[in-house]
Amino acid sequence: MKKILSVLMLSLLPGLAMAAGEHGAHQGHNMASMQQDMHGIGLPGKSAEVNRTIEVTMDDNMRFSPDKIQVNAGETVRLFIKNAGKMAHELVIGNLESLQAHAEMMRQMPDMKHAEPNMISLKAGQKGGLIWKFDQAGTVDFACLIPGHMEAGMKGSVHVM
Numbered sequence: 001m002k003k004i005l006s007v008l009m010l011s012l013l014p015g016l017a018m019a020a021g022e023h024g025a026h027q028g029h030n031m032a033s034m035q036q037d038m039h040g041i042g043l044p045g046k047s048a049e050v051n052r053t054i055e056v057t058m059d060d061n062m063r064f065s066p067d068k069i070q071v072n073a074g075e076t077v078r079l080f081i082k083n084a085g086k087m088a089h090e091l092v093i094g095n096l097e098s099l100q101a102h103a104e105m106m107r108q109m110p111d112m113k114h115a116e117p118n119m120i121s122l123k124a125g126q127k128g129g130l131i132w133k134f135d136q137a138g139t140v141d142f143a144c145l146i147p148g149h150m151e152a153g154m155k156g157s158v159h160v161m
């Protein structure tokens with residue numbers, strides 16, 4: 001059963017408001033296909049079930065470190081994420097295809113504020129946690145979807161054994 005609840009908050013500049021209907025429809029489509037692609041990447045975890053914490057640092061070189069993480073299938077992991085840069089970064093869990101689609105949407109709507117259970121956005125110097133259950137073996141990707149960041153290499157992967 002899928003427990004992903006999407007809480008998408010949009011903030012449209014007045015200039016974009018005219019085309020809001022069109023954007024809304026387009027975005028609805030993207031969100032639908034994104035949710036479809038959520039299969040296989042795991043699901044939001046519960047803090048009481050955290051098996052371990054993995055620290056991840058984000059920086060302005062457009063890198064996550066580490067950018068390769070290995071976990072066991074069924075593990076609930078607390079990703080403790082630090083933004084060591086001077087600009088905002090985020091970590092979004094997904095598969096590469098859905099992350100790229102989402103990044104494209106972010107490019108089209110640069111003022112979009114998004115917040116979903118599979119992601120965390122951090123301003124310069126901020127730290128935060130993201131609890132995720134990796135429920136099945138395979139590869140789960142993550143990326144920073146701020147325009148230009150993933151393209152510059154700001155992505156990584158979790159190998160679920």
Ligand SMILES: [Cu+2]
Binds near residue numbers: 090145
């Ligand atoms: Cu970034």
